[in-house]
Amino acid sequence: MQAPAGRLAPLLAIVGSLISVNVGAAYAKGLFPLVGSSGITAVRVGLASILLLAFWRPWRAPLAKGDAVNVAIYGIMLGMMNLLIYAAFARIPIGVAIAIEVIGPLAVVVFSSRHLRDFAWVACAAFGLWLLAPAAAGANALDPVGVAAALGAGFCWAMYIVFGKRVSTLKGGPVVAWGMFAAALCTVPLGIAQAGSALFAPEVLFGGLVVALLSSILPYSLEMMALSRLPRRVFGILVSAGPAVGALAGFLVLGEILSTTQWLAIGMIVVATAGSAATANRG
Template sequence: MLSVQLSSALAVGLIDAVGPAGTAWLRLSMGAVIFVAIARPPLRSLRRPEVPWILVLGVATGLMTVFFLAAIERIPLGTAVAVEFLGPLAVAAWRAHARSALAWPALAVVGVVLMTRPWTGEINTAGLAFAGLAGVGWATYILLTQRIGDRYAGTTGLSLTIPVAALTAAVAGIPQAHGHLSGQVLLTALGLALLMPVLPFVCEMVALRHMTPTAFGTLMALEPAFGVLLGAMVLHQTPAAFQLVGIALVVAAGAGAQRVGRRTPTDEPVVGSPPIAIGKEPTELVTRTTS
């Protein structure tokens, strides 16, 4: 989580140089090269019905990245992460098939309201809208990853989807970055790609070998708090007291939702590295390989 949010905080400087779409394109492209190099895409193992799902997942991943970076260009990092976090919370509540589970997204909404403080009249509508779209993208990412990830494990799946995400971001990213590329910009993008998604994915694999998915997902609920922390340390975005209460509510909602969101595991044969989760069911609040 530290690596994810540090990458987001440091990306703000690159956004100033090449724009949010340009930053997304560069970081995803660097990540795609790395994942293709370490895990060759299993093109021969692809089934024709799976191709559309892989393409849709890649496009959703690319759009999620662009939207999130567009959000942090306009609003504080912690607020953007909290709003985006509503996406996976909604998925977890929906998976529970119980009305009581809706209390967790509702609690998170209260937390987001405290963080945005609409009564001050200083709401950045565009920033919140982009963060909301990123949340929709995160929810879509979870649902599609469960379909694709059940068959293509580990870096194998990423070697298929991240290149598609990079091509998706390139549509708006190349025009934004055109004329602004330099050795320093490319080196910065490589560093950001190592921070996210490469390092977090490795950490995730190690963590899931030593803990249950439920415990992992509960700890992942702390990600909005990490967003606030890195926003304060790197970007000097000091939260007010109301905002600290708000982020605490979002974190509590994430931990609570993880206890009720479940899905049935599949017996689909896995291509690539073996599954790493040691519990019976995968976590709902998965790490993102992009934002």
Template sequence: MTSPTRPTTGAIWMVLASIASVQVGAAVAKNLFGVVPPVTMAWLRLAAAAVALLLLSAFARVRTRRDARRHQELSAAPLSARSWPAGLAYAACLVGMNVSIYEAFARLPLGLAVTLEFLGPLGLAVLGSRRALDVMWALLALAGVALLGFTPTGLDPLGVFFAILAGALWAGYIVTAARAGRTWPGMDALTLACTIGAVVLAVPALHQGGAEIWRADVLLAGAGVGLLSSVIPHSLEMAALKSIPPRVFGILMSIEPAAAALAALVLLGERLSPTDLVAMGCVIVASIGATRSA
């Protein structure tokens, strides 16, 4: 049996595959912003993820019913009174985070948007610590953000706002996911969140998307983004966390900005200036340092 304190090579590769999947999905989504707006793309992602997760959930329940004893055990443990508030808070953060980061992607290079978004979980890690060293990591991250102000092409202020908002919602997502995970079994909380997002965003998404939303390539890309950015990475992360310590998981996740920049370079042709790369490096190093310290 694998020790939970010694990460396996397989678990590490699962996390890396999860990161790659998310960023490839982000690049595919951004490539369609000229056809449909970010809100519509976020809706397609959540709707596709909701359908996939509901099908997986139904399949799991069918298998569970084959074992009558196991079925009785599950039936004897209904959701508690705290389940719905925790699940709804988790859904609000997840949906808001998706819409905000897509609005940022539409206005900023992918790598820089993810770098700014990363300030959310980094800030959460620093706030949860009382070590003086973590103040240094926070200052390093802020120095990186300050460097972005010197980027040659300048940054869209609204894009910066949406990226930082996505980061704040990401921090909220981390907190609410822990609470929802204690009261919702399996991936039910994620299924609930994606379903709520698909319902809530349907009207604005359909209104803004117009007739273009029903194009075959748009629907296919939306389904792909839902799988790449939600279903596949969440499944891989859940499997990896069974044999990898949260600290190591956090350190691996710190390479997200670099992965986003690489995906944008390969799939979208987005190039970052040396200043942008240094700023991104500051945030990545600060994230790794804060995670190791925690």
């Protein structure tokens, strides 16, 4: 039987990851005027990749062909998730963007569930998402490009969970390093195309380093540890608590003020994810 501390460790890892990644996201949004959302994504992912490769030196333990494919897909989904969610942050509030993004992890719940109650929680979250739609009474108009980017990030998040679970049986640190390298290969060229030489300004590099530590190295390492000890469905449910953390980070760091309807929508999604976590079967 697993000791209480052993059961608590992966949950604390998820909480630490959520706080770190959302504070990092709010700080990153403040840097968008310098090089744009793609530029900050490129600096963040590129620096994180360099640091992780230097620390773990994963080439010392080459991957099997099948594992390499899964790690590559995991990394590409990681990179595209970062690119798209930052594009959403540039256009809509952070908490709202994350609330839309969690449709991805909730889809993981639906497709891996065998219980009607989980569909009820998804319906609760869907109602919260509906409250964010422009058609909902009292809803503030949201930039459609930002909404589309958040939905795309949600799909990538779902794939990140699926393929992250597949590679979580491997050594966590080297896997994260290879995954971040794959993410850098698909994000850095786009950032250079948008910002050019401005990416290498000292203030941009320093800010990108802070964002890389808060939003990439620390949270993804914590998540990889949690993925190896939690079922995929439970992991997807727990990290879906991010909208509330993101909304608070946006308010505290950037002063983003949401409408009552938007807070209600986020609350519905948080209730849905908390309920799913409370009723999830042990596994």
